[in-house]
């Protein structure tokens with residue numbers, strides 16, 4: 001099968017630096033001819049009362065993001081600062097797309113955050129506070145809905161478009177390393193994928209899918225998770241095909257973004273088959 005993404009506008013969220021899964025996916029889409037719009041966490045006019053540490057974190061994060069995009073993807077890629085916890089920031093991004101006259105064919109959701117994962121430790125679920133629970137849900141699950149709602153309200157999503165969110169087997173199972181609070185948020189993300197697939201498919205033939213990827217400790221999010229190094233090794237041994245690579249993931253996302261795709265509401269596994277193991 002031969003396909004390309006020529007003439008298609010693809011939104012890529014979740015690039016932090018060159019270790020981000022979203023960057024490998026962006027490269028694949030670009031190579032297939034897509035026009036890229038990349039968002040990165042950064043300071044915006046909507047951030048109020050930031051501490052000095054908070055401000056310097058956001059500034060550093062955004063400059064790493066823009067440098068990475070420029071270096072790895074080129075000058076022609078549109079970049080935009082986006083903190084998905086701020087609705088006004090999401091809406092301003094959607095307005096920006098509208099003003100640029102852009103119509104969106106595909107969206108990659110590659111965003112996760114859980115404050116109960118700190119300095120290589122994951123808090124037991126029995127100690128997770130209401131705020132920590134809501135924060136992880138907000139950033140890692142609700143953000144998918146909030147983003148797509150904002151695009152939908154402005155009629156930015158084309159008929160037959162495609163949305164993909166990144167997930168993990170820990171959404172369903174208690175995995176071998178602690179995943180806990182973020183696992184609950186990933187469950188919500190996957191359930192949202194199905195509800196959105198139903199409504200957007202019926203109305204606009206838009207596909208919404210999630211992909212559960214192998215443990216990957218090279219990224220910032222991956223390296224923060226307790227025991228992921230060991231999990232990466234054991235999954236590699238136990239999976240029929242060994243762990244999937246970031247490139248495998250990118251190819252699967254691009255496949256789901258292809259014109260004429262009729263797959264939706266799926267929670268796919270790109271994990272070398274690890275998910276079949278008992």
Ligand SMILES: NC(=O)c1ccc[n+]([C@@H]2O[C@H](COP(=O)([O-])OP(=O)(O)OC[C@H]3O[C@@H](n4cnc5c(N)ncnc54)[C@H](O)[C@@H]3O)[C@@H](O)[C@H]2O)c1
Pocket residue numbers: 013014015016017019020021022040041082083084085109110111112113139166167168212213214215216217219220221222223
């Ligand atoms: N690393 C793994 O083992 C693994 C495995 C399966 C799935 N995933 C998923 O893949 C996705 C990408 O993770 P990654 O491993 O590439 O790590 P990463 O750290 O490169 O990506 C996580 C991204 O979330 C962004 N983010 C966090 N809070 C945000 C906010 N408030 N607003 C906007 N963006 C925010 C970060 O800036 C970062 O770009 C995540 O959804 C993650 O759960 C990762």
